[in-house]
Amino acid sequence: MTTQRKAVALISGGLDSMLAAKIILNQGIHVEGVNIFTGFCVAGHTHAIRARDRNKSMRNHALWVADQLGIKLHIIDVIEEYKQVLLNPKHGYGANLNPCLDCKGFMVRKAREWMDQHRFDFIITGEVVGQRPKSQLKHKLPIIARESEAFDRLLRPLSAQVLEPTLPERAGWVDREKLGRITGRSRKAQMAMADRFGFSGYSQPAGGCCFLTDSNYSAKLRDLWRMRGERRYEFDDIMLLKVGRHLRPRPNFKLIVARDAGENRFLHGFSKRFTHLYTDSHPGPLALIDGHASRDELELAARITARFGQGRAASQVRVKVTQRDGHQQVLSVTPLSQDQIPKEWYV
Numbered sequence: 001m002t003t004q005r006k007a008v009a010l011i012s013g014g015l016d017s018m019l020a021a022k023i024i025l026n027q028g029i030h031v032e033g034v035n036i037f038t039g040f041c042v043a044g045h046t047h048a049i050r051a052r053d054r055n056k057s058m059r060n061h062a063l064w065v066a067d068q069l070g071i072k073l074h075i076i077d078v079i080e081e082y083k084q085v086l087l088n089p090k091h092g093y094g095a096n097l098n099p100c101l102d103c104k105g106f107m108v109r110k111a112r113e114w115m116d117q118h119r120f121d122f123i124i125t126g127e128v129v130g131q132r133p134k135s136q137l138k139h140k141l142p143i144i145a146r147e148s149e150a151f152d153r154l155l156r157p158l159s160a161q162v163l164e165p166t167l168p169e170r171a172g173w174v175d176r177e178k179l180g181r182i183t184g185r186s187r188k189a190q191m192a193m194a195d196r197f198g199f200s201g202y203s204q205p206a207g208g209c210c211f212l213t214d215s216n217y218s219a220k221l222r223d224l225w226r227m228r229g230e231r232r233y234e235f236d237d238i239m240l241l242k243v244g245r246h247l248r249p250r251p252n253f254k255l256i257v258a259r260d261a262g263e264n265r266f267l268h269g270f271s272k273r274f275t276h277l278y279t280d281s282h283p284g285p286l287a288l289i290d291g292h293a294s295r296d297e298l299e300l301a302a303r304i305t306a307r308f309g310q311g312r313a314a315s316q317v318r319v320k321v322t323q324r325d326g327h328q329q330v331l332s333v334t335p336l337s338q339d340q341i342p343k344e345w346y347v
């Protein structure tokens with residue numbers, strides 16, 4: 001009797017990990033997926049918040065991929081543990097605050113721990129040699145295998161034929177000849193393979209939904225750390241960085257101004273924790289103050305908030321300010337004009 005071999009697939013929700021899992025499924029291996037939830041890949045949440053994104057799919061990409069493949073998916077929450085990866089990456093950052101090499105090693109380590117606990121045989125990822133400058137260069141891939149302690153139980157089905165044979169190949173659990181030899185940044189080979197497998201509707205871009213690769217998002221995260229005087233964050237912080245306009249008119253406070261009704265509702269959920277403002281005399285946005293604003297600065301915050309409401313052309317707008325202790329006041333202010341809001345205020 002032959003042993004049914006089992007592989008755990010790291011499922012990001014992108015096309016590459018979907019193809020990698022499919023290649024191995026087609027070889028008769030039992031595959032289950034793990035999705036590592038760092039808090040920075042939350043496309044489903046943000047689509048759900050913004051009114052203008054209502055027409056876009058609100059699906060969780062990893063769950064969708066697992067459903068297409070017909071495999072179980074286990075979501076592993078690593079929000080707390082991941083802080084050490086992001087705050088102190090041994091191998092540094094990519095173009096933005098993406099610590100890709102450390103991150104990959106960490107994720108494969110989590111998959112390896114899961115494999116050990118569940119008595120699976122090997123791990124598969126959708127990595128492609130040469131696709132990403134920081135983490136997927138050929139000479140960098142062994143670092144991931146070593147630091148995760150997955151060693152030769154880590155198989156990259158899309159590029160396997162250009163890499164050293166791993167244990168699943170040497171032991172004959174999988175047929176190396178049926179694995180891929182894709183390299184480089186082009187997506188053509190993956191798209192052709194997706195067509196062959198009959199996959200459509202997969203998420204684009206290939207890089208997935210990690211906000212750490214986004215320059216605007218990274219700038220906001222850096223600003224948050226600067227303002228706090230230390231590099232730390234909580235889950236709520238990283239969610240708030242993705243919502244609203246962020247303006248820092250003074251070093252001691254930042255305004256987060258909702259851009260539409262969906263964001264208004266979302267920010268309202270945080271309003272008890274922040275001094276917040278909304279226009280009382282005209283329809284307008286809710287704005288949160290992150291930091292401490294003096295009385296004069298509250299007036300400035302009110303003028304900025306009024307600028308983004310329907311009273312922006314009015315000579316006076318009433319803005320209600322609610323402090324964290326519940327104390328309320330109404331300020332009558334003249335909205336700032338567009339010219340009075342310098343570009344440098346936008347974080």
Ligand code: SF4
Nearest residue numbers: 098099100103104210
């Ligand atoms: S893009 Fe984001 S999730 Fe992917 S390896 Fe880099 S830091 Fe990690």
